Amino acid sequence: MRYIVIGAGAVGGTIGARLHQGGHDVLLVARGAHYEALRERGLRLITPDSDQVLDIPAADGPVPTREGDVLILATKSQDTVAALDPWPRHLPVVCAQNGVANERSALRRFERVYGMCVWLPALHTEPGVVAGYGWPRSGLLHVGCYPCGADEPAKQIATDLDRSHFVALTTPEVMRWKYGKLLSNLANAVEALCGPAPGAETVLAHARAEGTAVLEEAGIPYSTPREERLLRGDRVEIRPIGGEARAGGSSWQSLARGSGSIEADYLNGEIVLLGRELGMPTPVNEVLQREANRFARERRPPGSMTVEELTGLIAARSAAGSR
Template sequence: MKVAVLGAGAIGAYVGAALHRAGADVHLIARGPHLAAMRQHGVRVLSPRGDFTARAHATDDPAEVGPVDFVLLGLKANSYAACGPLIEPLLHDSTAVVAAQNGIPWWYFHRHGGPHDGHRVESVDPGGAVSAVIAPSRAVGCVVYAATELAGPGVVRHLEGTRFSIGEPDRTVSARCSAFGAAMVAGGLKCPVEPDLRNDIWLKLLGNISFNPISALARATMRQMCLHGGTRRVIEIMMTETLAVAEALGCRVGVSIERRLAGAERVGDHRTSTLQDLERGKPLELDVLLAAVVELAEITDVPVPTLRTVHAISDLLALRTAA
């Protein structure tokens, strides 16, 4: 199995290292000091489950890699529309693209069935720009439950969780999902192939849609947000509104808000990816989180006043960060 990790950051390099350890032909695509370190020393993974080093091939040139069986997208979703020159050299007719992203994916209504089948979510696929680069038929959805961060160039610190749920947009258990899942398991990760990944998307989104923007606005860690009474209440309300949208679209999360908060508190002083991006002056990945759910609330006629308020404030923060 030949795998290219396009955007081998904290999550991408972690998964790439695990797949390499399992014997897959892995190519890590990155840039800057992180790439230089991976070229020289490999990927060093620091984990409660045991440290290890994976010396996979690392490059900044996808053409050097050529067509692969799977592209694991470790890029931020807000960069998908512009990744055409990077992903094109990696594709052949049957290449699958495993999108390890937060939030609502561009393929969400592809082969969805029901009244919204084929609907384009403008917030995440403006004008069809992402679908033009990555056809929804190539997509294998991936919901990441692991928490990782870059401890330095070429060094990934694994904090918690090893689960990466995957699934097809049409809800079939395909051969490509089964093959990728087996390789992930061989690398020491959990990778269930879900009959309907959309339920997992909403479960993960329940946390991302609330913790990510609030963490950036308050510059707070997971534990700090959970222990502050006022912030915890705002997060509970945001989660309640999000669940209402999910249920209007036929999804069931199956986890209580209190249990979700307890799980977040156990993560401790982890900084969300949005807070990390803010601290590094990078664009904030909020369209696939807040904007997309507000858009879905409109087509399902679900009132989401708190989500709208937090979206308005965090959108201004995102604009100021990008300026």
């Protein structure tokens, strides 16, 4: 197999780098300054116990493909359709992304689609550089067919990842794991807006309670944090790099880079969508979705809203919905 990693940022860069270190054929696909840095200097992968520059082939768009190629899509969800559109439709696609909408979008265009539930603490804010904070392995990855099942290619992908510094498992219920991760990712907008401020955990608890209630009403199964912790055990811990903890998650990083977009429509927005379909109010996630998008659009820095301001906006939305 050749693994073509589309979106070589924090997650895609770490996956591509570890597969390359494991002896696999890898191509990284990136854009702009990040692509130029990869092409000119290679990918610098920093981990708690290493700092290496890896000479991995890179491209800024589609390349001629061959038998055995696998696309690993690691872009943000809002970029899924545009990122996949130029690639041949016969290739298998692995959606190594947060959210639960990507696989269905890919399946409209590609015959073979796999979900990957990603627990991978990493950081990408500088062109050509990715930091992976997982130790001693870089992350926990579940791989399975979409919408369900686990065929031989899924098992091979998981085996290759497991032998390349990840804890990787094949599962026939990958979307259950991805819905569980969705609930965890509701925190992304809170962190992006307020940072690690006191009181933010209360907002997150309310957002998760809304999300859990919606999934229960919809009859959608989801994994639990306890299941994830048991699987990670002491095989994947978050360690500082150079004495510094990771600055923030994927949404925080989007604001820090001033990218102009953020994943909130596919995280908090997924709960809002389900709530509207079921006739259930979701004011906490609605405000988080709206404000995260506003911050991205206005290129506001992460952590520049107070918890008190956010709580006030949620209270106002809740009151408006109850009239």
